[in-house]
Amino acid sequence: MEGAGGLSTSLRRGTLEFCVLALMERGDQYGTELVRQLGAERNLAISEGTIYPLLSRLRRSGWVETTWRESPSGPPRRYYSLTPSGSSVLQHFRREWAVFRDTVDRIVGTDSP
Amino acid sequence: MEGAGGLSTSLRRGTLEFCVLALMERGDQYGTELVRQLGAERNLAISEGTIYPLLSRLRRSGWVETTWRESPSGPPRRYYSLTPSGSSVLQHFRREWAVFRDTVDRIVGTDSP
DNA sequence: ACACAGTACCTTGCGCCGCAAGGTAGCGGT
């Protein structure tokens, strides 16, 4: 169930939005597809109640822009793509992440003494 | 200033409490000293308003226990030490963290194509 | 004795964000 306060839930905070940006870097994405792709990662599985508010924030921040496109079968989709600003923010995150990751590795270690 | 919603602030979520547990594994700790030690890490600097509620949660969870000890100079300190339960939770986190870290590395990558 | 700085503990109110649950609507098959 991984209820509120679950381990993965807290870990996601702060990285999830950049994982989403990184996926957009590989190609335009839409909401439902993002939920599917992240669902394939054990630690990043999220629901629609998470992704849509997140995407709205990215849009308000000017890091992504959207275009409606018809689906080959089904309702139209809102596709999200990186703006130059979003690309820059993602690069900045990569540096922050590398430092943070190494710090945590050093402090919690990878196995016990 | 790293105001609310800062990059590091969000990254800390979900790892901070385990970094604290890991520091206790090396030896008993008290609040103010933890603030100092974490302050030495660029990405983990926190304030007292963060550490004391966090320590209370750890205590309520049964992961740490506390003993008051006099200080060589100054008011008494409340020292925190790991319980067996806390030690076990820390081990569990180590495994979760390794998976999570590798997942993020794979998705956001370490540099751009 | 007394004031003051330093250390150490803790609480309050706020804002962010992931989540479960619920809601709307377009499309295709039968």
Next chain:
DNA sequence: ACCGCTACCTTGCGGCGCAAGGTACTGTGT
């Protein structure tokens, strides 16, 4: 016409890091 699937979005809640504020004990200087 109906039903199921896809796709989008919103509401209310809870957890947690934080700034700011508050209390108390100790040692030092006067």
